Structure formats: C-alpha cells, structure tokens
Amino acid sequence: MSKVKRLNVKQFNFNSDLNQQSKTINYIALSLSLIVPLFFLVPVQLFVRPYGRPMLLAERFFHNGGWIEIFFLEIYSVTLTYIILYKEQIKKVRIRYWLFFSVIFFSQLILGLLVSEKFLMSGKLHFPIPALIIAGPVYRGGGNLFMPILLLSTIVILGPAWCSHLCYIGAWDALAARHKKKPKPFSRKFSMIFRYSMLVGVILVAYLMNRLGVSVVVATTFAILFGILSLALMYLFSWRFGYMFHCTTFCPIGSLVTLLSKLYPARIRIDHNTCTFCNLCTVSCRYNALSPQDIKKGVAGWNCTLCGDCLDSCHANSIYLSFFGSKKNAWEYYIAAVIGVHTVFLALARI
Ligand code: SF4
Ligand code: SF4
Ligand code: SF4
Structure with a gap:
C-alpha cells in the first residue's frame, strides 16, 4: 500500500487515461443514447401541443423545425455519450454539459421574458427553485403536479441522476465546489440531520401557509428569499470547502x-x-460520498448520486457501477440512458 501512496498525480492521471483508451466501443450503449431521445421527442413533435403550441422550440419558429431540432439533438446525444465513454473522463465532461443545460434553461427564460413569449413553455411563470417542486403543490393544495411526477419518473428510470445531470440549479453548486482542488467535507451526521430537517421543514411551512391562507405575494417572497439563501450557501460553503454543501x-x-x-x-x-x-x-467526489470508510465498506456513501466522477479516478480500475449486482456494461448503459434523458431535458425543459 505504501508504494501506491507514493504515486504522484501525473502517474495517476496517466493510468486513468490508459484505462480510457483500452475500452472497446459498446454499440448497444451508443444506440441507447440514440433511442431514448427518439422515444420521447418524436411523440412530442407529432402529438403534444400544450397551450396550443409545439413543445420543440424550432417548430415554433418554422414548420418542420422540430424534426431538424430532433436530428441535431440525436447527434448531440450520441456524440456526448461517445466522448464520455471513450474519449474524456466523465469528471471533466459532466460539469460542462450539466452547466450547458442550465444555461440553455435560464437563457430561454430570459429570452421569453425580454424578447418573445415563444421561448417559454407555458408562459405561466414559476420560480426555478427545486424546493418548490414539493413546496408548490403542498402550498396550493394540489393543482399542477407535472414537476413532482417528472421528478419521480426520473428517479424510477435513473435513480439519483436528477442531482448529478438533470437539475438546473445543482450544476452551479457543482461549479462552486470545483473551485477548490480538494474537497473538505463537513460532518456527514450534521449534513444528514440538517438536510432531512429541511425536507420536513419546507413541507411543514408550505402546509401551514396553505392552512393559514397566506397570500401568493407573501409565499412568493418567501420562495425568493429561499433562492437567495441557496445561492449564498453555494458561495459561503461549496465555494470555500470544495464540496456541494x-x-x-x-x-x-x-x-x-x-x-x-x-x-x-x-x-x-x-x-x-x-x-x-x-x-x-476520495478527492474526486464532491457529494461527500466516498470517504476512506466507504472504500473499506466497498460501497459509496448515502449521498452518492451516481455522477460517475470517481469511476475514472482509480489507477486499479476498482470502482464500478453495479446494477442488480452485476457490473458488466452497467456504467455504459446507465450513462447512455442518462445522456439520452439529459438530451430530452435540453429540448423540453422550459418554464
Ligand atoms: S440537491 Fe442540488 S441537484 Fe438536487 S435538486 Fe437540489 S439543487 Fe438540484
Ligand atoms: S461516490 Fe457517487 S457521488 Fe461520489 S463521485 Fe462517485 S459516483 Fe459521484
Ligand atoms: S478504489 Fe480508490 S482507494 Fe481503491 S485503489 Fe482505487 S483509488 Fe485507491
């Protein structure tokens, strides 16, 4: 073990690069990254017209634009999957495409507000704060459940990938955390207690607001303050300590x-x-999910989002994704499906 501990970073990366190069191309995985966007986007282009408008942006600007958009999105999905699996380490690429999605999402919101309503999905504005996915329906006492259903669907299909690939806010926390080369994690016990208290607290506050008949203006102000606090925490903790606080x-x-x-x-x-x-x-994980204790146990910790950042970081190829107990091609198929859904989000996620 002492010999391995003396490996320098250069040697470590060199070995990882060799691991990347030695892979043979899995065409089934690449096909999956093609099929997933097709499966969702073709029916959307053919049949779905919420609010009387096409969902695909290009179709709103010119006839059959949706098909051209799908074509380019397919190329994007397959190329990105190929790059992740065979060219670059996912750790380097993931932050870029996750941020790309977030920038596209917020750009469309800004263009929708300032330039043309065509850039908005429904035109009915709501705040893009993840906590509102659950707090919103509780406060309203039901109503539009699209976002909770979408969230649950992605968990069923992809597990925790929402928090490593699909959320428009998390990308900024990841960026803040990467400001530091090495993460300095907080106590996991504290994180665990605090985060589940937040979950219960947010539901409780939304419920009380509903019962007390708190006005939309007050509830909205509360949501804005919550959003500002979220950004402040990214700066105060994630930026400074290098993990996604x-x-x-x-x-x-x-x-x-x-x-x-x-x-x-x-x-x-x-x-x-x-x-x-x-x-x-351990330094490759920004979710506080890969401590020396986790390595001894042989499984990533509670916070793991299956982001994959750690997979290429092992000189011995010892880290792997296990799916139903099997590791054969599990990561290839999983990330291909994730990129497929990421592509669908890129096409459809708008306010
Ligand atoms: S934890 Fe982060 S990535 Fe997950 S929903 Fe919240 S902001 Fe998004
Ligand atoms: S342990 Fe999980 S969360 Fe941490 S880097 Fe690995 S896959 Fe990502
Ligand atoms: S899994 Fe982590 S601790 Fe084990 S050999 Fe690989 S880099 Fe070292």
Missing part, C-alpha cells in the same frame, strides 16, 4: 432524491480484490 446538506429535493434512490438497484462499489486502499479516489 447546498445540494448535500440544504436542498430538500436532494434529500428526497437520495432517499428514494435507495430503492433503485444501482450502486457505486469498490472491488476489494484489486483496491489498494490508497484513498486517491
């Missing part, structure tokens, strides 16, 4: 996603037959 300790939706994802049959595991317990991989 906002997502792993504060956000109630993150708590829910992590909890429900425990029913999903995929886990990040460590193969003790090859692991040298050098702990070099």
